[in-house]
Amino acid sequence: MLIFSIVTITAIKFFLAFINRKNIGFDEYWHLILIRDIKDNGLYNSAEHSRFIRPSTFTIYPWFFHWLLSMLPSQFEKQFGYLVNPILDVLFMLGLYSFMATFEVDQVGAVSICLMYAFSPMMFSSISMGPRITSLTPRLFGEVVGIFYFLYLYLYSVDQSVVWGSLSLLCGVIVVLSSKFSIQAIIFISVIAGICLGDFVVIVMPFAAICSSLIVTKLNNKEALTGQIQHLTNYAKQNMKGKMAVSGRASFIPFLIAIKNRDLNKLINLLISRHPFTSVLIKLPHVFLALFLVLPSESLSTIDVFFLAGFSVYILTSTQFFLFLGEAERYLIYVSPFAYLIVWENIFSANAELLWGAVIYGFIYIILEAIFFIKKSKVTGEVELANNALINEISQYTTPLNIATIPYHLGGWRIIYDTNHNHLHHTWWNNKVDIAKINQFTLKYPFLDVNQIKAIKETYSIDKFFILKNALPDDLPKGICLSPLEENTNVIEIIV
Numbered sequence: 001m002l003i004f005s006i007v008t009i010t011a012i013k014f015f016l017a018f019i020n021r022k023n024i025g026f027d028e029y030w031h032l033i034l035i036r037d038i039k040d041n042g043l044y045n046s047a048e049h050s051r052f053i054r055p056s057t058f059t060i061y062p063w064f065f066h067w068l069l070s071m072l073p074s075q076f077e078k079q080f081g082y083l084v085n086p087i088l089d090v091l092f093m094l095g096l097y098s099f100m101a102t103f104e105v106d107q108v109g110a111v112s113i114c115l116m117y118a119f120s121p122m123m124f125s126s127i128s129m130g131p132r133i134t135s136l137t138p139r140l141f142g143e144v145v146g147i148f149y150f151l152y153l154y155l156y157s158v159d160q161s162v163v164w165g166s167l168s169l170l171c172g173v174i175v176v177l178s179s180k181f182s183i184q185a186i187i188f189i190s191v192i193a194g195i196c197l198g199d200f201v202v203i204v205m206p207f208a209a210i211c212s213s214l215i216v217t218k219l220n221n222k223e224a225l226t227g228q229i230q231h232l233t234n235y236a237k238q239n240m241k242g243k244m245a246v247s248g249r250a251s252f253i254p255f256l257i258a259i260k261n262r263d264l265n266k267l268i269n270l271l272i273s274r275h276p277f278t279s280v281l282i283k284l285p286h287v288f289l290a291l292f293l294v295l296p297s298e299s300l301s302t303i304d305v306f307f308l309a310g311f312s313v314y315i316l317t318s319t320q321f322f323l324f325l326g327e328a329e330r331y332l333i334y335v336s337p338f339a340y341l342i343v344w345e346n347i348f349s350a351n352a353e354l355l356w357g358a359v360i361y362g363f364i365y366i367i368l369e370a371i372f373f374i375k376k377s378k379v380t381g382e383v384e385l386a387n388n389a390l391i392n393e394i395s396q397y398t399t400p401l402n403i404a405t406i407p408y409h410l411g412g413w414r415i416i417y418d419t420n421h422n423h424l425h426h427t428w429w430n431n432k433v434d435i436a437k438i439n440q441f442t443l444k445y446p447f448l449d450v451n452q453i454k455a456i457k458e459t460y461s462i463d464k465f466f467i468l469k470n471a472l473p474d475d476l477p478k479g480i481c482l483s484p485l486e487e488n489t490n491v492i493e494i495i496v
Contacts, residue, residue, distance in 0.1 A: 009093060009118040012366060013086035024078075025135045029413030030427075031066060032136070035077050036417070038063065038070040043220070051416050053402055053460050054438075056428040060227025064177035065138035081136035092144040093118060096337065099151060103341065112348055112355055113340045119362025120336070121283035122329065125369060127273050142179025145171050146334045149186055149209075154306055154338075157199050165201065172209025177221060180228050181326050183210075185313070185334045193309035197302065227430070234435055235324035243444045246323045249274060276318040276328040283365075286358070287311065287332050290339035293346045303338050310335030382490070387411055389488035390466055394421050401463040404456065406471050408446035410491070424448075424460055450494075451477050457496050465494035 024032075043063060050056075069077050069084070077084075093114045100110035117123055126135075152168035155161065175182045186206040194203030213221045238244050248254075254274070258267040271278045280287055291311060294304045310331055317328040332339075348355040390411045394403060395418075404424040405411045415423040426438040441456050443449040448456060450473050456462060469490045476482075481495040 009114070010086075010090050012118070013089055013124070014083070015370075017082045017086045026409045026412045028081075028136050029417050031138070032078055032081075033413055033417050034061065034063070034066045035069050038066055039074070043067060051422050052426070052428060053422055053424045054426065054429045054434045055431055057223065057227075057430050060224050060230075060428060060430065062138065062176070062178050062180060062183075062221075062224050064174060065141045065179070077136060084136060085140045088140055088144065089123075092147075095148070099148075102155060105341070105344075109344055109349060112344055113337065115355065115359055116286060116340045116343070116348075117336065119359045120286060121362060121365045121369075122280070122333065123284075123336075124366070125272070125283055127269070127369060127372065138179045139181065142175055142182030143330075143333050145174050145178065146182040146185055147337060149175055150189065150306060150334055151337060153190065153193075153202060153205060154302060157193075157197055157202055157302055165205075168205060169209055169212065172206055173212045173216060176209050176213040176225075177217070180231075181330060182334075183228065184325060185331055188313045188316075189306075189309045189331065189334060192312055193306050196300075196305045196309065230432070232324065234439075238439065238445065239324040240321075243439070243442060244324060246327070247444075248320075249323055250276060250318050250320055276314070280314075280329045280332065284329065284332060284336070286336070286339050286343050289347065290342040293342055303341055307335050307338035307342060310338070386468065386488055386491050387414060389485050389491050391415070391418055392487060393466075393485055393491075393493075394464065395419055397421070402461055404448065404460070404462045404465050406448050406450065406465070406467040408448075410466060410468055424456075424462065447471060453477065453480065453494060454496055465496065467492050467494055 069081075096117065097110045097114050100113060105113070149168055149171035152164050152171060156164040156168055172186055175186055183206075186209070190206045191203055194200065194205075210225065214225075235244060239247050242248065252275070254270055255267065258264075258270060272282050273279055290307055294300065294308065297304065300308070313331045314328050316322055317325045317331060348358075387410065390405070391414055394401065394411075394415070398420075401421045402424065403411070403415055403421050405415075408425055411423065412425075413423075415421055426435055429435050429438070437459070441448055441452050441459075450467070453465060454477070457465070469484075469492055472482075472492070479496070483493045483495055485491045485493065
């Protein structure tokens with residue numbers, strides 16, 4: 001059973017990565033830029049600070065994952081980067097299997113927990129707000145290290161072992177140096193779990209990890225931490241104005257609109273990727289099973305507390321006010337092993353057929369998603385063709401130009417990675433005044449306001465504007481001309 005499970009899971013992980021290998025996402029190019037920059041200039045000597053029109057800095061982003069990949073041969077990350085996350089995920093499951101012995105779980109139980117993890121659609125689905133397996137980002141790395149952080153922290157809270165506490169601290173330091181979202185996860189979940197357990201060490205562990213990261217990096221990580229606070233503050237303000245991509249994500253109104261318009265594709269997308277409740281119900285049902293098993297209990301075990309702490313953060317970040325803290329369902333991944341343990345001990349250990357039912361459910365989901373990607377390849381191809389047309393157009397110019405695109409994702413980070421031109425994108429700007437100004441020109445992320453295009457041109461000395469055809473407003477401001485590209489008429493140059 002163990003060998004069969006390892007071979008099957010490995011094959012599936014690599015299959016999912018293979019069918020998505022040519023689909024390099026918008027965010028992935030940013031990480032390719034950072035890896036290349038570290039290769040060329042070292043950790044703290046960014047050479048890309050002038051490429052985003054306004055002063056920017058790469059050192060406000062956690063770098064450990066990128067630093068590891070920068071040690072690989074040149075161009076490896078772009079040609080073979082799609083293999084990194086499947087390999088990491090398989091290694092994580094082997095580690096999780098070995099770890100279960102510490103929880104006094106037998107071999108059958110350990111394999112079953114790994115199967116639950118492997119076949120939970122949340123852990124492999126690419127139809128989500130942020131793909132976990134199929135995109136070369138620090139997300140998976142931060143999550144698997146974050147999971148071990150909580151597993152070691154749990155063991156420490158049980159027997160107060162210095163060894164477990166030290167290992168949890170080590171994982172925490174790696175998390176702080178690797179993933180912005182994972183930093184939030186270990187802080188929020190640890191604080192809630194520590195308060196419920198009355199364990200001061202559990203509460204302060206993430207803050208000890210932050211302090212340790214500053215010591216290890218000789219305070220060089222300070223800019224990344226302060227930058228994260230600055231970004232969250234900005235995201236919170238924009239979310240309250242309804243200008244974030246996630247704004248309104250917790251609303252059920254889009255479901256009613258999709259049903260009214262009989263838009264089945266839109267409805268399915270809302271169910272499995274957009275709404276934080278339905279996406280978990282469909283892609284990580286073990287969480288709700290665990291919740292129903294834990295809530296009636298007269299007394300909670302330490303495992304129950306860690307699981308409920310993660311679930312509490314999920315509920316909190318599903319509310320409109322806290323949507324800026326990221327996809328709520330991602331917080332559940334960090335406590336998923338506790339949910340699997342609860343479900344295994346109370347249901348699957350005595351009902352093997354239910355376990356295999358969960359595995360079959362996940363396998364069917366994999367097949368359906370593979371079919372979806374085959375059908376979606378036409379749409380993905382259209383996006384790629386549009387990006388290629390833009391890159392080919394601006395590559396004709398040898399003198400660096402200031403480029404603005406609507407939406408930002410048109411060309412996006414590829415403009416920086418594949419050409420010598422600059423791109424108006426404010427994600428890594430380091431001046432609050434600059435950020436406040438660009439927000440005034442933003443209709444709703446990732447769309448600049450076309451009606452303010454003349455002011456944008458003057459403010460940022462933009463040489464060329466490009467827009468996707470379907471992003472054009474009904475009423476265009478006076479004094480501008482539209483010039484579709486010959487290679488792809490869906491990409492239009494706006495001449496001001």
